[in-house]
Amino acid sequence: MTNSEQKAPGVGLLTVLLGAVAAGPILLYGLSATSDSIIAELGISEAQFGLLATACFGCAAVGNATLGRLADRHSDLSLMAFIFVLSALALLLVVVPAGFGMLLLAASLAGIAQSFPNGVTNRILLERVPTAKRIGWVGVKQSGVQVSQLVASLAFPVLAIGIGWRGAALAVAIIPLLLLVMTWQALRTTPLLPMANPVGGTTAEADAPDTNATTDSGDATVPAEATDRSPTRPARHPGMVWALAAFGLLNGVGVQATNVYMPLFAVRELDFSLVLGGTTAALAGVVGVIGRVSWARRMAKGASGLHLLLILALIALLGAGLFLTAGTFRWSVLLWIAVALHGISALGVSVVLMSALMRVIPASSMVSASGIVTAGMFFGFALGPVGMGLLVSSVGGFPLGWIAVGITYLLCTLLALVLIRANSRRRQ
Known part of the structure; x- marks a missing residue:
């Protein structure tokens, strides 16, 4: 490729990064948007329908936890292609009239497609995007989940009116395929940074960083073992990676417990209409996009990731309290x-987690490190709806459910405080 064909990272690359994060979730959001039709046509229960989310998030969690090291050894293009092809295949399987089992398989494949997006997109940012733009771009690309929610919630119901929910899935399958073509073009024309260390390559600077240096915000120290590029002896990830994964797990429980049952809570406890109840989820998605971009900008200006996680946990805790109060006093x-606080806080955690990772993990092990943290989030996503459903169905009802959500955010608060204190001691 000639130098004239290469260009600085621009909107095209940012679009495919956002698309990689958005492609996997679009199936589940689309099925949720047309759940009434699906339940009626297949003759399944609401509990069975909920298994689709469990299958999706469960496969995503397992994939992130187990496939990260393998992904570290594959190219950006191959991983991005895997994401988009598997997302398109999941949507196409919905078209096959083979009953609920086929939907479970499709949801599982959509979950596996979410095993690599955070890791590979973080690595692309490290290798191809200048530092000045990098954290800001994290906020945009991590908003892909909320963008997916908005697109699916609008497109699936509208298309289903004319061609049914299976036809809607077929039409939407074109989106990941178009993103695949855009990815090939964007990666082909966006060069690696001069100091970048791509998969399979080495540079003296990348292999021998200053192991005593701390990150911009003092979140953690880059360990020497994090730079070990030996393919036969994988580097051990620093403790901060596992701590961020634990925070993601706790926050994930609260996020999906709230996302899944928020509309139902509005309808049952506050007598909202079905449309108005659904609007609560839409508002949370919109605020979530704004929140992720805003928190990323704070990180880009040098804010401490750990301190931001503490702030987000406190805001989410306040939101859970308001959900409880709203139901009590109607x-x-x-x-x-409460919906707005949920969107600005709990839905904004992932961008802070990914930005904090990019400050302490080299590109050589970014996919696996991101996979660990993302696995924590997805395990939380899988546990949250199940636990909330059991509590809401009990005699405690929604009040007990919101108390449990509040406890998860309280644990997030305590974990952030412990990490801040430990980091302060390490810097002394």
């Missing part, structure tokens, strides 16, 4: 405030 105004 105040709809408090519900809308």
Whole structure:
């Protein structure tokens, strides 16, 4: 490729990074948007329908936890192609009229497609995007989940009116395939940075960083073992990676417990209509996009990731309290405030987690490190709806459910405080 064909990273590359994060979740959001039709046509129960989310998030969690090291040894293009092809295949399987079992398989494949996006997109940012743009781009690309939610929630119901929910899935399958073509073009024309260390390559600077240097925000120290590039003896990840995974797990429980049952709570406890109840989830998605971009900008300006996680946990804890209060006193105004707090806080955690990772992990092991943290989040996603459903079905009802959500955010708060204290001691 000639130098004239190469260009600085621009909108095309940012679009495919966002698309990689958005491609996997679009199936589940689309099925949720047309759940009434699916349940009626297949003759399944609401509990069975919920298994689709469990299968999706469960496969995503296992994939992130087990496939990261393998992914570290594959190219950006091969991993991005895997994401988009598997996402398209999952949507195409929905078209096959083979009953609920086929939907479970499709949801599982969509979950596996979510095993690599955070890792490979983080690595692409490290290798191809200048430092000045990098953290800001994290906020945009991590908003892919909320963008997916908005697109699927609008496209699936509208398309289903004319061609049914299976036809809607067929039409939407074109999106990941178009993103695959865009990815090939974007990666072909966007060069590696001069100091980048791509998969399979080495540079003296990348292999021998200053092991005593701390990150911009003082979140953690880059360990010497994190730079070991030996393919036969994988580097051990620093403790911060596992701590961020634990935070993601706890936050993930609260996130999906709230996302899945928020509309139902509005309808049952506050007498909202079905449309207005669904609007609560849409508002959370919109605020979530704004929040992720805003928190990424804070990180780009040098804010400490650990301190931001503490702030997010406290805001989410306040939101859980308002959900509980809104149901107790039947105040709809408090519900809308709680929804906004949920969107700006709990839905913004992933961008801070990924940005913090990029400060302590080299490109050579970014996919596996991101996979560990993302696996923590997805395990939380899988546990949250199940636990909330059991609590809501019990005599404690929604009040007990919101108390449990609040406890998860309280644990997030305590974990952030412990990490901040440990980091302060390490820097002394």
